[in-house]
Amino acid sequence: MALIRNSYGKGRVRIMRVKRDSARHEVRELTVEVLLTGAFDGSYTEGDNRSVIATDSIKNIVNFLARDHVGAENEVFAGILARHFLDRYAHVSGVSVTASETKWSRIVIEGAPHDHAFVLDGNGRPTVKLTATREGTTLSSGVSGFTFLKTTQSAWEDYWFDEATTLKPTPDRLFATAMDASWLWSGVPGSYESANQAVLDAALKVFATTFSPGVQNTLYLMGEAVLAAVPDIREISIACPNKHYLPIDLSPFGRAFDGQVFTPTDEPHGQITCTIGRG
Structure with a gap:
């Protein structure tokens, strides 16, 4: 049987970013899903996990990039996430980032x-x-x-x-x-x-x-x-x-x-x- 397509990642990564470099704080609360495609077929067909980036690691990446880019607009932040995976992992061919915002007003x-x-x-x-x-x-x-x-x-x-x-x-x-x-x-x-x-x-x-x-x-x-x-x-x-x-x-x-x-x-x-x- 052929493995037609696959992807995996981490869903419902909830993150609150608070930009507090002045007295006037900015908040952005996101629920993020990151899905990866690439050279992962072996983990499905052979149980070979050597190329698999643990989903917990994906969550950690979302968290520390949120800290590094605490004031980035949501669209910019999604691009930063995707670029990190493509730049860091040569065997990742595609990244899908979905982020929904919980909106807060002053x-x-x-x-x-x-x-x-x-x-x-x-x-x-x-x-x-x-x-x-x-x-x-x-x-x-x-x-x-x-x-x-x-x-x-x-x-x-x-x-x-x-x-x-x-x-x-x-x-x-x-x-x-x-x-x-x-x-x-x-x-x-x-x-x-x-x-x-x-x-x-x-x-x-x-x-x-x-x-x-x-x-x-x-x-x-x-x-x-x-x-x-x-x-x-x-x-x-x-x-x-x-x-x-x-x-x-x-x-x-x-x-x-x-x-x-x-x-x-x-x-x-x-x-x-x-x-x-x-x-």
């Missing part, structure tokens, strides 16, 4: 785009819940999956340490979350749409402009700001997963970690919840 605070706080494009799903009896109704509005991040001004230190603790403290980390929140109405605002937007604006202003010693404190401060901004709300409940962006160890490749290249992870994640009311 959070706008008082009319100005923030330097290091971002919100996911096409973000969140508004929710409403109404419960009615003959005695009355309760109404809450909310949002699910409302996703935002900041690249600095967040820490995690001075937590409980015992024999189960392996996480290392950090004074500066990337903070990202996908918030589910609901707020219970005690009055009727002039416009629910405007009031709901005021909720998000107040929460995001706190997130972007306040140093975070931990997700717990940030949620509480966001809730306080919402209640101060919208008097018709009785209480707000917030649930935020701590969406982890893990620093990539590039020391085996002679590159330092400078807060520029991360691996996005979906699970497991920390889950932090609280409800803040008027007391």
